[in-house]
Amino acid sequence: MPELPEVETVVRDLRPLLVGRTIAGVEVGERKLRRPWNATWGPTLVGRTFTLARRRGKWIVLELDDDRRMVVHLGMTGQFTVADAMSERPDHLHLCFALQGGDAELRYRDSRRFGSIELFPDEATVVDYLGAKLGPEPFDIPTKPFAAALQGSSRNLKALLLDQSVVAGVGNIYADEALFAAKLHPTTRGCDLTSRQVNKLREAISTVILKAVASRGSTIRDYVGGSGLRGEYQHELTAYGRTGEACVRCGAVITVLRVAGRSSHFCPVCQKAQ
Numbered sequence: 001m002p003e004l005p006e007v008e009t010v011v012r013d014l015r016p017l018l019v020g021r022t023i024a025g026v027e028v029g030e031r032k033l034r035r036p037w038n039a040t041w042g043p044t045l046v047g048r049t050f051t052l053a054r055r056r057g058k059w060i061v062l063e064l065d066d067d068r069r070m071v072v073h074l075g076m077t078g079q080f081t082v083a084d085a086m087s088e089r090p091d092h093l094h095l096c097f098a099l100q101g102g103d104a105e106l107r108y109r110d111s112r113r114f115g116s117i118e119l120f121p122d123e124a125t126v127v128d129y130l131g132a133k134l135g136p137e138p139f140d141i142p143t144k145p146f147a148a149a150l151q152g153s154s155r156n157l158k159a160l161l162l163d164q165s166v167v168a169g170v171g172n173i174y175a176d177e178a179l180f181a182a183k184l185h186p187t188t189r190g191c192d193l194t195s196r197q198v199n200k201l202r203e204a205i206s207t208v209i210l211k212a213v214a215s216r217g218s219t220i221r222d223y224v225g226g227s228g229l230r231g232e233y234q235h236e237l238t239a240y241g242r243t244g245e246a247c248v249r250c251g252a253v254i255t256v257l258r259v260a261g262r263s264s265h266f267c268p269v270c271q272k273a274q
Contacts, residue, residue, distance in 0.1 A: 002074045004138065004169025005212035006223050006231060007058050009129065013226030015053040017082040018099075022049045025098035033094055035116035036074060043201065045097070045119075057134045057168030061126060068119055069126045075114030077222040082106050098260035100257055111222065134168040138209045141167060147198045150190035157193075157201070159260035160187035167205060173218055173240045176265045178205045185273040186257070186264040192274050211236070239265040 002010075026042035046066075052063040060072040060080065072080055085098065085105045095117055097106040108117055120126045122229060135149075136142060143232060149166045150157075160166050161175035170178070179186055181204035193201075217231035220241070224230055234241075238248050240266060243256040252269040 001076045001077070001171055002058065002217070002223050003171035004055075004209055005174070005215075005233065006217035006225075007055050007060060007074065007169070008213050009231065010074070010217045010226040011053050011055045011060055013229070014060075014062075014080070014082060014106075014177060017104070017226065018050045018053055020049065020051075021049065021104075022100040023097050024100045024102070027096040027098075031094065031095040031113060033116050035118060037117060038119065039094060041119045056130055057137070057164055058171070059130060063224055064121075068123050068202060069123065070117060071120055071129070072108070072117045073115050075110060075112065075116070076116035077112045078110040079222065079224055080106070080108050081224065081228050083228065107227070116209070127247055133164055134249065135163075135165045136167060136168055137204045138167050141202050141205065143199070143202065146202055146222050147195065150193055150198055151269060153190040156187045156259060157184055158262065160190050161205075162260055162262065164165055170205060172262045172264075173220070173237070174208055174212060176240040177208045177212075177238060179264075180266060180271065181208055183270050185271045186259045186266055187274045191267050200230075239267065241265065 005033065023045045028042060049060055049065040051065050056062050058073065062070040074080065077080055082104050085103055088108050092111040093107055093109050095108040099105060115241055135159055150160055151236060153160060157179060158175055161170050161178065182201040185203060212218065212233040215233035216225055217229060218234040219230040239254060242254045245254050247267040247270060249253055250267065250269050252267050254265055255268050256263050256265050
């Protein structure tokens with residue numbers, strides 16, 4: 001599933017290709033997404049212009065000139081790209097927005113259909129919708145609330161990092177990478193952390209996410225950026241997906257466990273269970 005670095009890359013790619021462009025037409029595929037597209041939205045979008053592209057957590061928010069917001073979640077296999085209007089259309093294409101001028105299209109492709117695109121009337125409704133779901137962005141995690149969320153919980157660290165209300169945008173890949181960087185075992189309970197360990201994890205999350213963004217995220221399976229380019233951070237992963245390989249710090253064998261319902265990769269020597 002695309003996480004914050006991948007979604008941020010999509011937004012950065014889309015921004016120069018979309019902002020200032022006007023929607024000339026909307027085509028909807030036959031198969032429904034997880035949250036179905038409302039058939040009444042398409043006609044109302046024709047003639048509307050994109051004014052801003054931004055991200056909140058793993059969500060893409062496209063602002064329109066009539067104050068409405070198009071809110072996109074990529075699910076597990078979603079691809080949201082601007083493509084040459086004359087290029088061959090891929091399979092599993094669910095929504096296609098023709099851009100005025102006829103040279104380009106904004107396409108949403110999703111083979112597993114767990115993603116969604118919805119239209120909201122204004123910013124306030126987007127804030128209401130996302131506000132209850134999402135905690136702080138990982139670039140600037142407030143120290144005291146983060147410590148309280150971790151040390152006040154008996155849940156394990158992997159579950160806490162996957163909880164979007166604790167930190168927005170972190171998923172399975174970057175939870176494993178951050179825990180490896182902080183030398184913390186995924187099954188360690190939040191309430192067992194020292195203040196020093198909390199701060200180390202807080203810094204590790206930010207560092208890992210920033211590095212991944214700089215490398216355009218990780219292309220493990222389907223992910224591509226908004227311009228169709230792949231990510232490169234998969235070549236820099238230290239824990240995730242490296243089962244059976246040597247730890248880059250100590251040489252021990254990377255192990256995988258099922259934690260919080262997800263595969264969790266870690267070094268049993270560097271990341272000792274507490």
